Amino acid sequence: MSVAMNDGARAAFLDVDGTYADHGTVPTAHAEAVRDARRAGHKVLLCTGRPESMLPAPILEAGFDGVVAAAGAWVRLDGEVLTDLRFPDDLATRVRHVLDAHDIAYLLETPDALYGPVGVDARLERRGEAAPPEILDVLQMPGDLAAVRYAKISYFDSPVPIAALRAELGPEVGILPSSYADTGDNAGEIHLAGVHKAVGMATVAEHLGISVAQVVGIGDGYNDVEMLAYAGTAVAVEGAPSAVLAEADFVIPGPAGDGIAKAFARLGMVGPA
Template identity: 55%
Template sequence: MSSQRTVRPRAIFLDIDGTYADHGLAPEAHVEAVRTARRNGHLVFVCTGRPLSMVPGHILAAGFDGVITGAGARVEMDGEVLKDSRFEPDVAARIVETLDVHNAAYILEAPEALHGRTGVDRRLREVLGPVFAGRPQHDGVLSTDVDPLEDILGPMQYSDDLRSVSFAKISCFDSPVPLTGLMHHFGPEVGLIPSSLSALGDRAGEIYMAGTHKAVGIQVVEQRLGLKREDIVAIGDSANDIEMLEYAGTGIAVEGGHPGVLAVADRVTPGPAGNGVALAFAELGLLT
């Protein structure tokens, strides 16, 4: 008598940049892996440091069971927002004032939009243009042209005074002084991790609400759905993925990722160019 092997349902949480996609470009194998895993009864979630306003529709078009954005600050499932955390207004104003005094180029990240000071787009083009130069822009799978710089600047709204803006995270791309030297101005409610664009060095980074990270967002989903921690899978490559890989029952790092991610991972998979998400899904038995 032959028996059919069964695999218990899993919940998989995928980072976008450098994991599921490369600067907005998702390989066909990753799109199909997500769809196949969901057909097989597994749950697949986006879990990204990007705010919702910066998650392209063509990425979500693969079909996901929920979206965690802002590195755990916001959680949405089935059209219901389960979590939406922002900096307290006094803390937000203090951060903005400090960055402005030091002439930093930054973006305030909110689910509704990205916010920047008037003219910051010109400075970002100068700083990021060389970083993105020569990277592919055509997505043959989705038949769309993706400009990584416009991917950032597209959702931007500009103002001369950002002190009253509500936001969950800040991406700083260019500071005349290392960001670590500004942390004492921000206060204990604020954390800092390196930018995923490592070429920008210590004058760039992501400023976030202390205690908020991707594992916090995963826990919201876990509690809502009654998931078992051992059935949670997380795949990521950057510094903001460390907590979620630590928390997951199975943590998978992308080859060449941040050393902290590699240190906590249970296994390693290739990046998007090597269809790493699809390979990891196959190895976990999610596609059969």
């Protein structure tokens, strides 16, 4: 059932890493801007490639109307789950077998937890820096991953370049460079073909009964291209890849420059909608 919004209200979708937060730290101005925009009658949602299980509690609990997670495969709005897409069983098994055959480290992402092969925690540690707690705190390594129904995969330590892995896995999936860390061609994110952030955003817009013109998208990574292309108002963060900047109506500073607060002010979202 759709939830009516007035004609002046907007729904803003915020990427997390490098847009709303910087390495998990949220500027005070960003938290205040979200609070003020919601108080004015706008909807504000996180829109991330991460599964919801990997979002730090302080960010989730800061106050949002919902989450588009797993790059569009999971949508929660006002406490209701609207979308929960997982890899079909046959495809899920085939993808895991290809990754195992190449000895690629990977994390199977679900809304409730991350799952990985036994020893993937040690491989995370061997990357030269401590594995982030948002991964380790929700990581499970049950040994047998056959029963895990996942929405997306993050992988690293791949001897196979992204283009070659994409060709081997076939058209049922898409692969993007990792949005979590700058790890070059040996890390990436595998998602169902045709599932991306804009798919989740469209689900929210339909549920709210709003037009695309009322949708704001703000992001900085490769997995934000479709988000910005879909949004009525597209906002990119300085330093984003050229494909992201090409979709933007305007550009804002990153978290250190309070970019979200500046975008909301420019769009008139911090006053009555």
